[in-house]
Amino acid sequence: MNYLGYILLGLSLIWIIRDDFMTRTIRLEALVLMLLGSSFIIYLEHPKPLLIGFNLSFILVQLILLSIYFSIKHRQWINISKDYLGLGDILFFIPLSLLFSPFYFVVFFVLSLSLILSIVLIRQVFFVKAQANIPLAAALSLTLLLFLSLEYGLGWDRYNDLELIQTIHF
DSSP states (O other), rough: OHHHHHHHHHHHHHHHHHHHHHHHHOOHHHHHHHHHHHHHHHHHOOOOOOHHHHHHHHHHHHHHHHHHHHHHTTTSSOHHHHHHHHHHHHHHHHHHHSSSHHHHHHHHHHHHHHHHHHHHHHHHHOOSSSSSOHHHHHHHHHHHHHHHHHHHHOOOOTHHHHHHHHHOOO
């Protein structure tokens, strides 16, 4: 196991969680630390650069579709990094994309965002009626820490799509 990569990743995720919840900003240094940790992990454990290209393309398509959706909704071009997603949230996706094989990444991304949205909706319905600002990078960091803990405890391999497909199939 690549301890240096996981230590750097864990420290950066804790830093991102703290900053995003407290100040609603993400420091560039935390993202660079996360990128270093993610790079060590993929280089030493699973050096498959093509997987990274798929994951980054998936994120790019999501961001483009989100821009198109809000542009159609507002009848003018909308820059989502200005009003909806912070630049730190968008940059967070780069090191995140290094940590998963393509199928695992899509599943993690969709399930994480669904969980975050569910929590925000429950919070709005039952506790706070105000419009929710979601600290997205912090919430994704928390779900990533949870996932990495489950992976370690259950012996999953987040770079093995076949394993996940077989698990879902049964």
